[in-house]
Every structure is written in C-alpha cells, then in structure tokens.
Amino acid sequence: MNSKMERLLGPVGVIPDGQINAPIGDELVMRTGIPHRGGKLAIHAFESGYPVMVSANAFFNHRTGRFDVPQHSPLQDVDVALDSAGFVAMMNFKSKGRQAGVGGIYPWSYADYLELAAVLRPTWYSAMDLCCEPEATNGGIHTDWRIRATATMLEALLQIIEKWQADYALEGARSVMIANDLKPPVPICQGWELDDYLKSLDLTMEVWDRHTWLAPPSLMGLGSVCRRDLHHPKYGLFAILDGLEGRLPRGTKLHLFGVKGAALERVKMYSHIVASCDSMAWDYGARQEAFRHGISNNMAHRAEKMDTWMNTAIERMKPKSGDQFRLAF
Template identity: 45%
Template sequence: MYLEAAEPGMPVHQRNAHVDEGLLVRVGIPHSGGRLAYHAFNEGYAGMVSASAFWDPKTGRFRIPEATDLTEIDFALDSAGFTAMRHFQLKGRQQGIANVYPWSLEQFVELAAFSGAAWYAQPDLCCEPAIAPDQEAIDYRINATATLLEATLRVVYAWQDELSKTMSAAAVQNAVRIPVGVAQGWTVDD
C-alpha cells in the first residue's frame, strides 16, 4: 500500500512483505556477494541472506558492498539468529541484541533500511535442538523472540517518528520498514 500524503507524518497500514503472488521459495546465500549471489542473479532466484554476511567483527559495523549481484536480485534479510546463538555458545556474552547478537537493534534496523532487502525478519532466538535441548529452553526462546519483535518495532517507530517531522508518510514508510515477525518453536504446539 502506498500513501499519497505529501505532508510530513507517520505511515499507517504498513506492509512488512509483499506476498500477493503466493509462495516464493528463496535460496540461502551466506555472503553479501560472490559466486552464489552471481548464480542466483543469473538464474533469477530470489534469495535469503543472513545479516551476518554483512557484519564486520573487526569494525563492529555492518558493511554493505558498493557493487554486488545481491542488490540485483529479490532478496530478504534474515537476522542470523542461529549463527548468533552458536557464537553465543562458543564465545559467551555478545555486545548486541539480548547479549546474544554482536550487533544492536539499531544497527540491524539500519542494515535492513539500507541493504536493499525486499523485507527483513525480526531478530529471533532459534529453537533447533543443537541450541535449545529441552522444552524449557524452547519456551524461553519463544517468549524472547516475542520480546525482540516488540523491541524492534520500538526502534522502527522511533526512527520513523523522527523522519516523519520532515518527510511524507510514504517516504518514511519506504525508508524504514517494519519487520516480518518470526513464529519460533520446534513443534506445532510451540
């Protein structure tokens, strides 16, 4: 939905992903460029790229390449929850989101805004057996994922609110989009 208002203001009725054309299978691309992105571009594949593909641990910042085949395809941005949890298990507390991710919510939302991704998934805490060995751990990660969605929406709202002082609602909506929520768990009951 595109808003017509030219006056500054907050967007309403925002979409987090366009699914009008039905199910779309995306291929996982673990890098921000390179051979897999090139192959996806040549084959016309839609992609899903992990935020960790853009992370530079030396600088503590995301890096978006100036030129990559990735920006020429329909790609979505994944939060890298599984990778973050594995690194947390190996390294301990991280500096970012929930002390699990190496980056902050603000950095992640900024990456989502500037990466060229068609949509992005909220940060989540995964529930794979290698990460969550029992139901108590799964329940914790489900609740934490819901909390991370709320926190991400607060960051998006604050940024949109600031931009809305000088930009139209349509421009704000296109500049900083809301995330796609993640339903986390390991079984249907979860």
C-alpha cells in the same frame, strides 16, 4: 510539486497507517540461500533470476564489530530477503561467549540491524529471534524463555522503527517515503512442538497489535523447521502447519526457513498459508559431493549444485494432476 505527485507521495510529516511488512504474490516462492554478501554466487543467482535469502551475518565484520554493506553488489539487483541470523547467533556466537549486542547473544544491536535493513533495502527482512531447536533449549527447558524473548525482540524493533518514523516525519518526509525507507520486519513464530508455536503466535500478535500504524502482517516467518522429522505427529513440519491453519490472522502467510527439498511436494498443498521457503541445502550437498569425489568445491561446482537444487525444487512446487490443495476457510 503537482497535485497528482502529492497524492502519490502522501502528506508531509505524517506516519502512514496500515503499513505492510512484505509484498506477497500468489505463487509459492523458493529462495536460494547465499552465504556471501556478494561475489560469484550472488552474480550467478542474479543471472539465473533466483530469489535470494542472505543472512545478516554475511555483512557483519567481526573485527570492527560493524556491518559492512558493499557499495556495489549483485544482491542490490535481485529479489533478496534478509535473515536475522538467529540460528547462527545460537550456534556460532554462543561458542565465543557473551556477545556485545542484543541479549548477549547477538553481536549487534537492534539499531545496527535496522540500519542494515534500511541500507540494504531487501524485499523483506526478518525480525530478530531465538531459535528453539533442542540443542538450543537444553532439550526444551529453555523453550518458553526463548519464545518470550523472541516476542520481546519484536517489540524492541517496532518501538525503534516507530520512533525513527516519527523523527523522519518531523524532518518533513512524506508518508510514502517514511513507509518505504523504514519498513516493519517480518515477525518470527518460534517453537518446537505445536503448542510452542501457538503460544509464540499469540505473543507475536499481542505485540504487533499494540502498534496501530501496522497492517496485520502479510508475512510471518516460521522458525526452527529445517532440523526436524517432517512427519512427526508432535513436532513434524506438517503437524505444525496443520495446527497453525485457521489460527493465523486473515491474509497472513508463512515463510518456512530452511525447508528440506523432500517436503516441497506437500508444502505446496498449503499455498493458502505458505508464501515462500528458502534453503542452502545445495551448498551443503556441494561440499559433501566434492569431498566424496576428491574434487575442488570451487564456485563453478557450487553454482552447478545451486542450479540443480533450485530446478528440482521449482519442479516439485509446480501443480500437478491429482494434487489435493487445501482450501482456506
């Protein structure tokens, strides 16, 4: 191997410092949610050039208790982010009783999830977390526990990755391969009101900073934002963003999970701290419209609704005359 290639791939058997958890661009990104691990909707997203968000639950085989990643999928050719399915863990798995995986809440283990991320090779993947919607917290009684459990899950994931990277280094892997094959996750800041999120942020960074091989997170997820009043003074999305502004680590931006389309014209004003959003509102809208009009909610109808929603969202996110973007200080 020539010296130039050696410099590019890095030294043998060394865990690299300053590892980045997600590549972040300058423009606000909207990801379309895909409910499947492949198929016609994924092909449509690929052909349309949409960035995608897919849930880990889409790959989980409940019969075998394992993740199944198809050998060939259009998701392998798109900009895809992987969601850990925290809301599904609360809503669906909970109704089936104690689960076999993490905390009795998830049906999979930490290692199972990290292996999925390593095989799928998404642009980024979220850490496992526990959502904090009021129906998940018994009206707020369990919010603090769920915030602390989310930080504990992050610690567990990072410890496993660190061990796997050390083993990989002992096998003679080069530093670039170690960083690319076993990437750190996007941590999730959880809560319901601003004080919850500030506590979650502090716990998240306390965990993150213990792992000195990591760079500050370039991306952090903001969980439990889709099922709320956008403008409420205590738990509205914009009250949360206002409160987190100036508290995030320098260079860290947020991904907003499940943001309503109506919020995007104002969300774009926070582009100095918000990197991306995702939504599956188009699929819910497709089902509702098909029911109202007595038509089939087939793949063609769903793809049409995906296009309509994404085109509207992208238009809302474009800078317009008179926009008052907030400035980073």
